[in-house]
Amino acid sequence: MNDQAVDRAGKHDCATLSDAMDRLGIEGVCRGIKPRDHAFRLCGRAFTVRYIPIDVLAPGNVGDFVDDLPAGTVVVLDNRGREDCTVWGDIMTQLASHKGLAGTVIDGACRDVDLCLKLGYPIYSRSYSMKTGKDRVQVDATGVTVEIGGALVRPGDILVGDADGVVVIPSERADEVLALADEIATAENAIREAISQGMSLRDARAKFRYHSLQTRRP
Template structure:
């Protein structure tokens, strides 16, 4: 697994998206407003899913215990992907959750929702992708419903164990069943792109290079 994570992490989303298209997987990109906390942040690894729902009333149970259950179950080397389920005011992730996830060996977090404690997360260098920022705690506004189950983020259905790759251009989900094929095919394409790029920088003709390498 570590080798696969490393190979995937050396790629970039544009090249992987092209490979997914070639293989007939056209709906693998998460919503385009999910952005990295810093432009240089990149995340790659198998997915650990989290599904939540709005908390409209106090049922007498502190939802933070459920958050701790979720954190305790994070597999090492995984990327946490959170679907907050129509709750759009609170921060669904913060500094202490980040430090706990780091203890568990997580590679990063992708949230179709809110983030807070941004400077502290930047300080520890934890790759975080989010839709918006909010200072509001989730404790009174949001419950974790389930984790490590199939979820849907935007138009993308995500199974636990699928792979995620995120960078400044967006976030992709790669089904576990095709991860090896996607990585191998993309590595080959990137190698051709490197040759074409070098040739262009030396005055090569894009039409001639395209006919030879079929990348553009």
């Protein structure tokens, strides 16, 4: 099914989307979450998972949720920034790639990085390591609001990732964020064209109101 908001978001880089959200006063940057390959790019709607430390009295599992996800989904895993154990590895990467998921975003660590690089499957995480999350963490809930690098992510929010990191666009504000992103991108492209034609950077920025593009407005 065509998702016009996702298609529009995918045409912008994270810097432009971040600038648009700055102007609206939205905290959309997932701080500290970086791509395992700078060539990776992702864009899609979030499926969220929250992890907690293992309950020794009633242990759960790390989750088989990938089985049920449709193509184009971004898997968003909140492991509270833990870097001492992983919540995503090669088997999940293989299945996610096969199913055509848009990528995985983790506030925590992944492992088996070589396979995501080989398959070109986008993984964004706080770090990577090799120690399993089995018997250390378990799924607490899916389809709930989670926190990724200081930004709240709810089911259905739009995530965009590129070489700079990941931003999250609240679904109910997507239209206004994307309208501003279009405006900012148009102005910045005009500045680039003007300086390529010999205009000074100072004059080009003044002409196209560069210094007010990201300024929050009352």
